[in-house]
Amino acid sequence: MSIFNWFKKNKKRSTRPIPNRTSEPFQDISLDGRLDETIDAMMRLCGGNDDFSIRRFHVFGRYPAAMFYYSTMIDQTMVNGHILKPFMYVPLHLEKQDIEFRRLKEVLLQDSIFHSDVAIEIQFSKLVHSVLSGKTVVIIDGMEEAFVIGTRNIEQRAIDQPQTEQVIRGPREGFIEPIATNIALLRYRLQTTDLRINTMEIGRRTKSKVAICYMEGIANPDLLKEVKRRLSAIDIDGIMDSGYLEQFIEDNHLSPFPQVQYTERPDKVSANLLEGRVAILVDGSPLALVVPTVFSQFYQTVEDYTERFVLMSAIRLARLVALVFSLVFPSLYVAIISFNPELIPTEFAVAVAGGRAGVPFPAIIEVLVIEVAMEVLREATIRLPQQVGGALSIVGVLVIGQAAVAAGFASPITVVIIALTTIGSFATPAYNAALALRLLRFPLIIMAGIFGLYGVMIGLILIANHLLSLKSFGVPYLSPLVPGNFQGMKDLLIRGPLWWMTNRPSFLHTPNLTKLSDSTVDQLKQPPDNVMDPLKFKSYTDDSERRQE
Structure with missing residues (x-):
């Protein structure tokens, strides 16, 4: 059904502004090439906003077109220089050619538009959602396809040290609200093709972007399938923070103990991904979720692994004593x-x-x-x-x-x-x-x-x-203590040396269990080569002293 026919059929109902429910009434409506009707439909949906802009122009001076965007969410310089100008002016190498309408889309995509984030869309609901998410939509009269161009530019705070997980020795970077920046922080630390990012949208009205991050070949496929199933089952008006998702995907909703770990440290998320866990990022939230979670993760810190194991084992034991104090001391x-x-x-x-x-x-x-x-x-x-x-x-x-x-x-x-x-x-x-x-x-x-x-x-x-x-x-929840696993207990009460922990946690059932190669362990067993031993250089020192005499 076209937009024109839908509005004609629902004329009485369309005399008032329609709520922001683009995925429901316009799910199966496609563009029909009628520019004026499309503009009218856009105005009925978004026209009540002062920051909604419609810019009419002619493509190459011949074909009527219109551009839609929210001025508060886009980069105006990009719209003027990278979109409006290429659409209005014929490329220099094609100035002497007569560009027919049937060639217009091909010329625009391949010769005119110099912007990397360009897509073609025919569904009206997806066009509205693109405008709401900060993109710019260009519709040409007579063309049943629209150009969707990424122009989103929203102010964001700088990457700073995490306020809730500060460390003395370790990285100082923390997640911020935009999900694209958070994914970039993960890719900066995991520069491998095994890192996988799968995205979905949750929230009927917020359309919040959710990213599922995991390591291909390390994360258990059944775990990944279950994470996607639980997230796909969430049908809610809006997701404001990752804490909303946590309450839906945890196993026991009545337990006071957290069954999902959250963190704002990219290095912590990267370490968990390398162990075989799955991370969940939400656009607009600086906190990532890590699943599955065991109790021992909640008293471990980044410094446990960046400092030497003897010192951090003592600190961890002190932390456990403090944990017991906080629970049973008053009683x-x-x-x-x-x-x-x-x-x-x-x-x-x-x-x-x-x-x-x-x-x-x-x-x-x-x-x-x-x-x-x-x-x-x-x-x-x-x-x-x-x-x-x-x-x-x-x-x-x-x-x-x-x-x-x-x-x-x-x-x-x-x-x-x-x-x-x-x-x-x-x-x-x-x-x-x-x-x-x-x-x-x-x-x-x-x-x-x-x-x-x-x-x-x-x-x-x-x-x-x-x-x-x-x-x-x-x-x-008490793994690796119950059920007992000797390899996992090396990192339970104390923090064993890194070369002791050669395998990933067994309770995660990862396809690739080995974390540290045997050659590295064998090399550490060899006695150190004291290349700067003073006795080794004594003869050279005596010869130089004789020459000076």
């Missing part, structure tokens, strides 16, 4: 104070009792109130401007804590426990994993206040059982 304190004070050394028990002498609340109420106050303070610090937030955190920790102790509202030991717990949660690199542990502290505290140490153990058993039941795209 252990409540259980011991309320039910088992005999577990505390005598001298320390006297000090604790003296500190709690004037506190009118039981330990569970005291800890819960301080924990809630800390969560509120933390949230306020995040939402306030950076200049004010830093001052508020200092005031909250020093002034409010000291005032609470002085007023007898809380004991000094409770403030110390909550402070250590808060610091431990800050030491967890992944914000979403730290948030899950912060939320699980509260039921553990309540169970400790009711059942004591038995309640703490029951709570930990339930959490462990839940972790054992979780999966991310079929991968057990």
